[in-house]
Amino acid sequence: MAKEEKPLEYERRILDTKGLAQRIDLGYLGRPHWLRTWRRRLTWILPLVAAAGAAPFVAGIAGGRKAFSNGPVSRSHAIFEKDCTVCHAQAFSRVSDAACKKCHDGPIHKTNAAGEAGCAQCHAEHRGAFVLALVDDRNCTRCHADLAAHGKNVRLGATRVTGFRPDRHPEFYRGKEKDRRPLRLNHAVHMPAQPKTIRNMKLPLQCAACHVTDRTSPTGDLLPVTFEQHCRQCHERELEFDVYQVLGAQAAPAPHTKDPKAIHEFITETYSRLLAADPLVARRPLGRDLEPMPNADAWLAAAAAQSATFLFERKCKYCHEYEEARSGFPVVRKVSPIRGHHREDSPSGGEPWLEHARFSHRAHRAAACASCHQAAASSARTEDVLVPKMASCLPCHGSTGALQDRCAQCHLYHDKTKERPTSL
């Protein structure tokens, strides 16, 4: 009989450190896990890919250098946005003024300014599609906060301007200068509070009846107020010279001209034609005289002289200031076209009242005239300067935090009168 084999003894599982250690495959260091292997490979691959990917951009292929720009350029420079060297001509150097002056003259600010700022110092590019000229206020207040320290022989009264607020910015017009134009102008009469009709003209007049904007002007400058366009309709009577009522109702008024000799000749010519048509008129006494003139020539000379005197001393003085007679001709003081700050030596009209700022009526066409020129309706004197006060600007330009608060919105750094033409 075969001996039955004893079954194998089942040994329970024992997890001891020796048994655990004996499981370790010593060759594992030579077979790193794929996680570690691929992490190491990627640590080399990604930088190489990055460098290779950046190469075309560095080379500027297809305008690739734009990728290195730290911001989009302004709209006016967008045409050469892909060509950085137009402005960044010198390597490892800031944009030089010479690069800007290839296109922009950029005349100096003031001759007595202590040092000029570089172009790029104020006009910061690469900030998106906005107007480069609207520089940050800090570029201006850098000097204007203490103008005396940043200029030589500073004559301006306002030497500490730090913002557009009543306590930081001077008032536009302080009442020192008056409007000295030799003309009698009364806004209040033309704009009465109660409506009425005078000389077939309905009052009050609207501002635009006299103050018309120039449609060809980009800033909507006002055209000069002239007698022919804006005053003759009501004030033609002020040109009538027939003091003795001999000419009749159809007599033409005297011309509105600066040449007194021409006016006198017109008067003389008118009476001459009357004599030629009706010689008997020479026998009529003139004025309070009871005796007629001895002859037609004497009558003509007296009528012309007395009519001219009547015209200049009674009629012209309605609006004009009278000057002493020269060479036998009574004259009035000449008035240039009514525009801006009156200057005796300026034949085309005056300078803008705002000497250091520019104003665009076109930009403000949505605002009613009276909303800014509040004193116009009550002004009865020519010398009244109707420049609005700063308070009328503050609601929109005070502290909105937007671009319209900026100094550059109204003030120009570059003296445009000294601008020279540039050519590309």
Add this chain to the structure above:
Amino acid sequence: MKVPFLNSSIPQLLNSSLLWAAVGAVAALVAYVPYALTAPNGPTGGSAAGLGFAFAGSALIVFECLLGLRKKYPASPFGRVQTWLQAHVWLGLLGFLLILLHAGFRWGQGLAALLMWLFAIITASGVVGLLLQTWIPRRMTELVTHETLYEQIPEVVRLLRLEADERVEFITADLGVEETEPELLYAGGRKFYFDPAQRKSAAEKVAAERERRKGAPQIAVEEDARLALKAHYLQEIRPFLVRRPGRFHRRLFGAAAAVAAYFQYLRTILPVASHDVLRDLESICEERRQLAVQERLHLWLHGWLWAHVPLSMAFLVLAVIHAVVSLRY
């Protein structure tokens, strides 16, 4: 006295990278605020202060990238690796702040924006990694009592499967599964017999035991119990003891309680004679489950480095290009 949350004493803090980073951050902000308020065109990267922040930030970025090199030569006399790691963490955050100050808190466009995104991702991945490396090791200690070397897991799983096969064959005899053993050198080594006869004898002995085990059941149980055990083992247990178990098997043995419940159920349907084998199988399954947990935690613990390290190198290259091109223009 320990500082709450930081778990460091005050002298440790005073001599730590955290202090340096905090002081640096405060100094940078103190320098930035008046510069930002007074710069006429706002803070820009190309201004003197902006370039100063850029150089300081770049120096820190280069230092950050040197950590890998320092760890590669642990014996080098340049300070402890632990100190370097602490400095890497805190000075890295300071570097991000400095670059933000350099950019004037603007994201920019083009390459500058790409660099900011990369830096943000790198910093965020670093912070995430720091949190993970603080929390996961503790969690692994709690959850994985049978931890092994991560790279050993596939081999340990194979050995567990072989062990389970052997133990089950005590009851079922030959299971009908064969595996080829790879040529590996184990730490346990091979028992070296000087005497060739002894060597042959040891191998023959093992082979003989194996033959007997496969030839006939060594633990007597009813036939239906044997078949049931074989079926459960081949269909449910053994598929779990592979390198990548299927979803069903992962869910079946997904938690310690699930493993215990499963084998408790087997113990109710199989005879007492098989309970020793079942207990060992339970131990093997639990160990396999813990290895799966270890694998998952290891991925979490180290996976963030996939984003952190390669992107850092790419960032460094692009930052150099950005610096050169920006200075050129």
